Amino acid sequence: MNYRQRTISKQVSCCGVGVHSGNNVNLTIKPAHVNHGIKFVRTDLPGRPKVNALYSSVVDTSLATVIGSEGVIVSTIEHLMACFSGLSIDNALVELDSYELPILDGSASYFTKLIMDSGFEDQTNPRCFFVIRKPIEIKQDGRSVGVYPSSSCQITCTIDFEHPLIKTQSFSIDLSDKEFSENISDARTFGFLKDYETLKRYDLARGASLETGVVMDNNDILNKEGLRYDDEFVRHKLLDCMGDFALLGMPILGHIVAHKSGHAFNHAFLKEFLDRKDSWETLPLNSTEKTHQFGSLETASL
Ligand SMILES: [Zn+2]
Known part of the structure; x- marks a missing residue:
């Protein structure tokens, strides 16, 4: 079990297709400071709006987990979120240029490999x-x-x-x-x-x-x-x-x-x-x- 907050060592990127939208999406995961949490940024929209990956942001769970804020949504976040949880990543900024994360092979293996290739950085503050x-x-x-x-x-x-x-x-x-x-x-x-x-x-x-x-x-x-x-x-x-x-x-x-x-x-x-x-x-x-x-x-x- 990891007792200190953790982020990734360097930014990593991948691209793929959203399972429901069929849209191509580019996704980049960046390191973030302590107490930042996990946040998603829609780089395709004016002002690059952010959505916090928290229960309070959930707007739909019927086909996938969708979070949103002020009309901006990020869909199908569950496999990447599982990966952050499984690898004890507390702080990261995830940029994407469409509303749905890539499904890749339907598992979290590609996200896991990306994050493990980046490496972890254990931070000063406790979890x-x-x-x-x-x-x-x-x-x-x-x-x-x-x-x-x-x-x-x-x-x-x-x-x-x-x-x-x-x-x-x-x-x-x-x-x-x-x-x-x-x-x-x-x-x-x-x-x-x-x-x-x-x-x-x-x-x-x-x-x-x-x-x-x-x-x-x-x-x-x-x-x-x-x-x-x-x-x-x-x-x-x-x-x-x-x-x-x-x-x-x-x-x-x-x-x-x-x-x-x-x-x-x-x-x-x-x-x-x-x-x-x-x-x-x-x-x-x-x-x-x-x-x-x-x-x-x-x-x-x-
Ligand atoms: Zn699933």
Whole structure:
């Protein structure tokens, strides 16, 4: 676990196509100062408006996570946000010249490689964490999301689809740069051919193809290369969950458990989480302290 704030060492760029818009987009990630957070800049608009990557900026979660401010939107941020969370990047400025981030291969592997090639810079200030004191849960129609007190940053995801290649899958990680980059970042988004055809009818998913995620019909996977892991589906759901929780602006010291959730339900949970101020506190943690004894957490001196 990283206890100091972190940014990237030097700016990195990539380009690609937005999965819903079909627009070409150039994206550059730049280092940022302490306490800056993650911000997106629309370089294609007059005045280069900025949107903060925070829960309070979320304007839509129906097909992707969309943030906005004063009519300016940035769409499909979840995979890059997961990457920032997974690699413990607190501060960065992301410039893009269209409204939607590139989907690339439908995973976070390309963003992860870009950021790891740039290198990290650990900054002078400590990171603040949401330290969970009491469980917080929401449940609805067989789905649930909760956070529970723990001395580490853990995430567990479970999915349950009737599709014969998915069924019930569960995956759990103790969050670290290594765990994220080796086991989560390259898990691709997935979808079903029938949904894809519906989206096409509404002129959505313009940039979607077998190159941008796993596509299945009723029985099989249509991608010639097959799956990257037998449980690639749940690993991607965990990646999405990390991207959603990254909008809290601070990591959670606790155990996040998501069961049959998706972006919209994760965001319903984030609202509940932020309302339940009696169940957590925000603390900078001391890098030398042992977190095995939850009761003995010490705060760092600022
Ligand atoms: Zn996703």
